[in-house]
Amino acid sequence: MNQAGETIARLQGASKNYGDVLALDQVDLEVRRGEVQALLGPNGAGKTTAISLLLGLLRPDAGTAVLFGQSPQSLAARSRLGAMLQTTGVPDTLTVGELITLFRSYYAQPRTVADCVALAGVADLLRNRYGRLSGGQQRRVQFALAICGRPQILFLDEPTTGLDLDARETIWKTIRQLVAENCAVVLTTHYLEEAEALADHVSVLARGRIVAAGSVQQVRARVAQRRIRCVSRLSEQAIGAWPEVRSVVRDGEHIEIVTDLAETVVRQLLFEDCELRELEVRRAGLAEAFVEITREAA
């Protein structure tokens, strides 16, 4: 999308220890205006730690964290960011409307309450107490609090965990709109389709280090794997015995083969089964790329 925007958030050689555990190891990260940066990685990889450094909740033990050219802890930097943290502990006894009113008061030019609730899809919940909402509704309220100050950068730590599909679509749509208005987004997620759907730039973290970074396409290209799908009279066992094949699974009538050398395998398939049909070859999705990259790093 907008790759040329200026850098507004940066980690440079940032490291963070929790006691003896090295949570983040010399991580470099740049977020540009109008860009969605996705942080992927298994639990404990350091995604939340990286976000906490940029939010000023933690200070790096080594390296620097800079937001809008200043310390993330400065009030000026904070007034230009919005955040949705993983654990938020919003008071149960306040209503959605009260929470939004409170957070709006922190900003010079907040969105109207009507805009906030429309963008987060919680318009019908204004009078409800937070504690009586479902998990997905609570998540959307947290999203409303994150965007109410017209942030120029939005930090979303697992934003759509526990959301149903409709709610997720609402939030995705709003994120795309904000990005179109030049807002930057830093997103951690377990849902790889979320990164594929939204991100311009992906950084894969494993054990506190960035093991791969680039566009979705670049990260995916890091992995040579491709997926072959077809209907064949050959057995899984027979195909699985070929040296180029990483794995074979049967999916009803279809067989799915994962391989690094798709051309060789396809040639072999056609050679051994002249009745083979519905042949399909595609590059691995981010999910496969991600598993592969983090396994290499382990």
Next chain:
Amino acid sequence: MNALIATNDIRSAPNPMLAYALESKYEFLRVLRTPAFAFPTLLFPPMFYLLFGLLLNRGSDNAAHYLFATYSVFGVMAPALFGFGVGVAIERERGWLALKRVAPMPPGAYLLAKMAMAALFALIIYLVLATMAATLGGVRLAVGQWLLLGTIATCGVLPFCALGLMIGSRANASGAPALVNLIYLPMAFLSGLWMPLTLLPDFIARIAPLWPAYHLAQLALATIGRGDGSALLPHVAALLGFSAICFAIARRWLARAL
């Protein structure tokens, strides 16, 4: 929904007073809607006063006045200690404090709102106690004395807010209520709030100056002319010093907690 930024752009600087006011208002509402906190805090001091100050004390004018002053101090302690000790522990542990620290909340709004809430609760408790004392307890004071004691009962939340904040910045949410109770009730007793120190063993009277409740009680007693005649300034200094130390420790602990 294609006009996200353009609509209703209110071009003005953020008004910190609005944030302070809303923060305080919602802090009060939050507490009021938490019966497990509001009921014991509001009811315990009047109940204790009714039982020990009024029903078990028939006839002694001196005791009636003494107990009214000291129970006013007792009423000050709970909203501040529980509001901060338990409230901060919960909000720290569950991430609400972190989210507010990330948001550009005006510095101090969080603490001031909680202090305003504690002061308001303390004032309500004082008004209930004062009504009981005047009607049932035979306590007779000049208007100025009622007002001054009320002021002490309201402003007296400060050292207990500081102590509560110190507890809340370290204790975990599940342990905080027990810890606060462990400090609250013994301190009330050891400071002579339930019975005069002269009736208690000598060593309790000697260590009493360690407790902020003792110093606040001396101020309250002096206000209604039942003090021990000691100078008041050292008591004020002790309360302020105690508050400053607790705040400083809490600040360090909170900085580390994130």
